[in-house]
Amino acid sequence: GNSVTQMEGPVTLSEEAFLTINCTYTATGYPSLFWYVQYPGEGLQLLLKATKADDKGSNKGFEATYRKETTSFHLEKGSVQVSDSAVYFCALSGTSYGKLTFGQGTILTVHP
């Protein structure tokens, strides 16, 4: 079956540092890949997505590239802000009714 593995956290960075959160997946076929973000006390929001190999999703300075050869979808941001502190989830969706399989989540804390 499908599965998603994220790097373990928590991740603690200083403001303006470079961020990478690793995500690898196992799936049959050609899944779509997503990054969701959850701010404290809120539900999940879609951050970015990619629907086919070599696609790059980007939003709010975050980027991730769909790498089929390495089955990866790593999240990057060049300069993080305190407001980026949140939990980040990598997820994939196969072809069955849009059901999502999530990674375990990575807590990011950014200090001033």
Added chain:
Amino acid sequence: NAGVTQTPKFRVLKTGQSMTLLCAQDMNHEYMYWYRQDPGMGLRLIHYSVGEGTTAKGEVPDGYNVSRLKKQNFLLGLESAAPSQTSVYFCASSGQGRFYNEQFFGPGTRLTVL
């Protein structure tokens, strides 16, 4: 548009009690989902629905029932709550066409079972 709403936001139950969580969406989405979120485990799919009057089991369906009598509503029921069902529950919905696979989430319900 309110998007996806959930009621209640918080609830404390005693073991053996029952309750229903309500999810409502105003985006005319066909698909709706219930997830539970537990520390270190991400979100796991409990049940889902691909249209009014239909429901299907997800990854962790035991101890839960669902109903989708109206397209905009998706109810999650716990008939006899257990401490293992202490969790945060999220509802989500998604449409078809261009935004297929893009799920919109509600704010969550924090449930504690004593």
